[in-house]
Amino acid sequence: MRRRSAPQRKRQPSTSEDQTGAQQNSEDGNKFQSPSDNGALTEISREAVGKLLRRANKVGTSRRKKTAEFEPEQNGTQVLDPMLQPKTSEVGHCSRNPSGNASAGEKCSSSGEDHLDNKEELDDSDWEDGVVARDDHPVTIELNMTPNSTVKKQVRRASAEDKELAELVHKVHLLCLLARGRLIDNACDDPLIQASLLSLLPAHLLQLSNVEKLTSKDLYPLISWFHNNFHVKNSTSRETSPCFGLASALELHEGSPEEIAALSVALLRALNLTARFVSVLNVSPLKPFQVASGSSCGIFKTSTPMISKRKLDFKSPQEALSCSERENACESSLAHSQKSKKCRVTKHMDQSRDRPIVEVRNDSAAKSKASETQDSNLESCLTDKSRKSKRKGDLEFDMQLEMALSATAVESEESKNKSAANPESSCFSCPSKRVKRVTVEESSTSSQVISTAIGSMKVGSPLYWAEVYCSEENLTGKWVHVDAVNLIIDGEDKVEAMVAACKTSLRYVVAFAGQGAKDVTRRYCMKWYKIASHRVNSTWWDPVLAPLRDLESGATGGVNDLRKSQIISKQSDTRDSFVPTRSSIEDIELETRALTEPLPTNQQAYKSHPLYAIEKWLTRYQVLHPKGPILGFCSGHPVYPRTCVQTVKTKERWLREGLQVKPNEYPVKELQRSIKPQKVQDSEADDYGCSDSVDKIKLYGKWQLEPLNLPHAVNGIVPRNERGQVDVWSEKCLPPGTVHLRFPKAFSVAKRLEIDYAPAMVGFEFKNGRSYPVFDGIVVCSEFKDVLLEAYAEEEERRQAEEKKRDETQALSRWYQLLSSIVTRQRLNNRYISNSLPSEMPTGGQCMNNESITIVGESYDKNHNVRHQQQVEQCDSTSVVDASLSTPVKDHEHVFLKEFESFDSETSLLTKRCQCGFSVQVEEL
DNA sequence: ATGCGCTATACGTCTTTGGTAGGC
DNA sequence: TGCCTACCTTTGACGTATAGCGCA
Known part of the structure; x- marks a missing residue:
């Protein structure tokens, strides 16, 4: 605090300093405002800098030592954080803030002499570390606080509140994304869209709807046709209904990846195939301060070009791609391997993803032509474009692409031959086709000149695909991954890498069908x-999905065909009537x-x-118990199943769960107990004494x-611990x-009845830095329970009766006081305010008007002076008992005969009447 | 790019059995 | 005299999770 006080003192209005500052300002007329303008500018500056500093303070609440920080002062000026000033003094010690206002620079005087004159400053040795500039030239302070320049050091740890907020947003x-998925899924069921798709479909592909034993291979021609006819384009920011969007696409x-994928689902459904729309829910991070990944940064999806370029990692996708390209190149070298087909499929995807990094051309006319472009054309095209590309990342990418293409050149030749012989696989394995597709999509991209990096994130982003149930894929049938956007079929094991390459994490993969949804992330x-x-947390997520799962299961689940059901039933050897569904x-x-x-x-x-552990x-x-089996090794550490990990506790902790340690058991683990504060204060001798x-x-x-196994209660005596109490952590501890x-x-009841009891300690509470036991009730032998409860009930009854009596007495007393005060007031009013008959105010009260009061529920004693009741009558009241009998009478004293x-015996109301017609009701208690 | 070790920090968990004054 | 209540004063050591950083 002392450090802070010194600079604050320095910020006191100092004429010499201000003058110097003004001179400096005037010397640099272009840069600084004249003193007359200081007011407005100061305010603006204060406000602006204050905002920034508040934000900086917000961000940098922790690790203050690392960040230059300013704090707004009470008087509105800012001051360098004293903690930091020595570090920043080289820049700003003898500088003036352009505003001329008291600022960081003000803390040092304009000359070295002035600086030294200040004794307080000399005394404050903490301020002597910095190098002080002594020239008289004005020096501009560079606060270095712009977000861009200091982001690296702005470290703020997430607080519990941040975490909670992030989780809520998540x-x-x-x-929201679930709801959106359901909307898309619903649009996929639109009969018009499905019919339109069917009308476009070549006749030979319509046969697919008649295929009984569907395998993933059967889907290739269909998906290939779809892929060649529907393209992803850089989506614009149009916001339409999913149905309209699909119709438009x-x-x-052409349309967004989501729309194209949804159209593929619609097509599959139109052909009577069981298909789901699958979406990677690219949700905002669960943890605070995590940068939202990939193509959707945070909640606000980046499907529009509005995303800040700063948020995008331009290099990363390319690097990822380069990696995948290299991988592909390696894989391609195994051109003759049996698995080459899948690899090539993956390459298709990768390249389609890569494609947008190359700057797109506005060449819609080339669209049709491009579909027939050959390898050489593409290469030249790419090369041309690479030349146009100026970014280093693009150049790198182009080089990598060239490498990849050259690596696959041999394969392409072979593939061409193969494709001729095998038309089915041609569309997946033939590089020429792949190239063709790349070109087509390149050309088909919108004319918008947007960031290529943004485009790269969007087009071909593997965030949406379809799943088709293929009954012949496995013994039991299987949901097959069908990515029509990237022309990948049965590539479920590739999705993770694809998504990772797009800097997106695969946290939630949800399949939508029949207005329902199912989490298929595991696949x-x-x-x-x-x-x-x-x-x-799954305890939240599972119940949320539960109703949607049912819907999805109802729409797609269907009971597996009988043959397989029987096989399954036999295999599982279960006698219950479990009939496996697709869902199960x-x-x-x-x-x-x-x-x-x-x-x-x-x-x-x-x-x-969740499955494995190392010690x-x-x-x-x-602890590990049992310590085995060893499932493998990781960096020399044996890996055990997580099921071997057991939680160990102290005896006392187990006691709370109603368990005790068996006799002759040794502790499986011993921990060093922390030294108690009391023991620290003890003498060393005591320390030696501690075993x-x-x-x-x-x-x-x-x-x-x-x-x-606690001792039984015998002879009405409660067994208690060494403290004379019973620790009741739970019922088990009794x-x-x-x-x-x-x-x-x-x-007190037990004591009165002389029944043995023990206080029940139910826990501890911490107060004043100490823990105190919390007692709640007593523990008694079971045989006394009824007696005690009865006695307690009696006592409670008696207590309540006493309480009631006390309340009534008190109420009566208060009513008496109230009425007396009213009477007194009225009497005084009559005597001193009313001019009519001030001296004739009778003690007994008068009937001043025709109103009467009904006192209900108040005590009335026969011995009670009737006058009190009469006096009450003077009070305003609307409950006229009998208005017809009540006539205005003055100077009349009621007489109740x-x-x-x-x-009235039912209501216990006693009605008294005066001859004048006035009546009053009182309640007999 | 990734894994590892180290450091810093926020936060959760465990710890665990009053003393005294004053009113009734 | 004995019982009951309010007041005092706001632990702190330690472990875990997490993030950043540098290095290999």
Whole structure:
């Protein structure tokens, strides 16, 4: 605090300094405002800088030492954080703020002498570290606070509030994306769109609807046709209904990746195939401050070119692509391998993804021509474009693309030959086709000159695809991944890499059908442990999806055909009437995937891996039991199943769960107990006296426990611990034969009845830095429970009666006080305010008007002075008992004769009447 | 690009059994 | 005299999760 006080003092209005500052300002007339303008400018400057600083402060609440920080002062001026000034003094110590206002620069005087004159400054040795510029030239302070320049050091850790907010946003975003997926799915069912698609379909492809034993191979011609006829374009920011969007895409034969994928689903459904629309829910991060990834940064999707370029990592996609290209090149070298087909398919995808990085041309006329372009044309085209491209990343990409193309050149020749012989595979494996597609899509992109990087993120982004149920794929049938946008079929194992290459994480993959949805992330995510922590808690997510799962299952699940059901039933050897549905079989498939995840190769992944563990990353209260089997090794550390990880606790902790350590069990783990503060204060001799055993926390595992065996209550005596109480952590902790009575003052009842009891301690609370036991009720032997409850009930009744009596007495007293005060007031009013008959105010009160008051519920005693009741009558009241009898009478004193009284036994109301017609009701208590 | 080790920081968990004055 | 209540004063050590950074 002392450091802060010194500069504050310096900021006191100092004429000499201000004058100097003004001179400096005038010397640099172009840059600085004249003093007369200082006011306005100062305000503006203050405001602007204040905003920035507030933001900076917000961002940099932690690690202040690393960041230059300013704080707005009470008087509106800013001052360099004293903690930082020595570090920044070389730049700003002797500078003036352009505004001429008291600022960072003001802390140092305009000359060295002035600086030294200030004794306080000399005294404050903390301020002597900086190098002070002593020349008289004005120096401009560079705050270095612009977001761009200091982002690297602006580190702020997420607070609990940040985390909560991020989670809420994450959840809401998830729900929104789910809803959107359902809308798209609904649009896919649109009969008009489906009919239109069918009308475009060549006749030979219509046969697909008649295929009974569908395999993924059967889909190739269809998807190929679709892929060649519907293209992804750089989407604009139009916001239309999904149905309209699909119709529009259908009409134009081009649309966003989402629309194209949805159209493919519509087409598949039109052909009576069971198809889902699958979407990667690229949701805002669950953790705060994480940069939203890939093609959608945060909630606000970047499907529009409005995204800030700064947010995009221009290099990364290219680097990723270069990597994938290299990979492809390597894979391509295995041109004759059996698996080459899939590899090539992947290449198609990769290149289609790569494509947008090359600057797009506005060449719609070339669209049709381009579809027939050959390799050479493409290469020349690419080369031309590469020349136009100025960015380093683009150049790198082009080089990598060339390398990839050259690496696949041999293959392409062979593929051409093959394609001729094998038309089915031609569209997937032939590089010429691939090239053709690339060219087509390049040409078909919109004429908008947008960032190529943005385009690269969008076009071909593998975020949407279809899943088709192929009954012949497995023994049980299988959902097959069909990415019509990138022309990939059955490439589920490639999706993760594709998505990763687009800097997007595969946290939620949801399949939509029949207005429902199902989480199928497991099918596409090979490294679950990497995304698990980025997904919302399943206790929230599962119930959210549950109704949608049912809808989806109802639409697609259908019972598997009988033959397979029987096979399954026999295999599972279950006698119950379990009939596997597509949905249940898929569930099994996904669960199997969950249980057969490959071992991670890095150690840290085992820290919170749901399946595997290594001893190194166990927590303090975890042990391996049994220590085996070893599933593998990671960096020399044996890997164990997570099921071997057991939680160990102290005896006391187990006691709370109603368990106790078996006799003759040794602690499975011992921890060093932290030294208590009291012990620190103790003498050394005491420390020597402490044995090791005392300082150790002994931990036991579940397998060393048995149910709690507390001593029975005997002869009405409650067994208690060494403190004379019973620790009631739960019902399990009660000694047999005892009960826990929690009603208040139970101990007093027990004491009165001379029943043995023990205070029930239910926990601890921390106050004043100490922990105090919290007691709630008593523990007594079971046989006394009824007696105690009865006695308590009696006592409670008696207590309530007493309380009621006390309340009534008090109420009566208060009414009396109230009425007396009213009477007194009225009397005073009559005497001193009313001019009519001030001296005739009778003590007994008068009937001033024809109004009467009905007192209900108030006590009336026969012995009570009737005058009180009469006096009450003077009060304003609207409850006239009998208006016809009431006539205005002055100077009349009511007389209530017994013969005019009437008593209503039902309401206990006694009605008294005066001869004048006035009546009053009183309640008999 | 990735994994690893280290560091810093926010936050959660565990810890764990009053003393005294004053009113009734 | 004995019982009840309010007040005092706001722990802190440690572990875990997480993020950043540099290095290999």
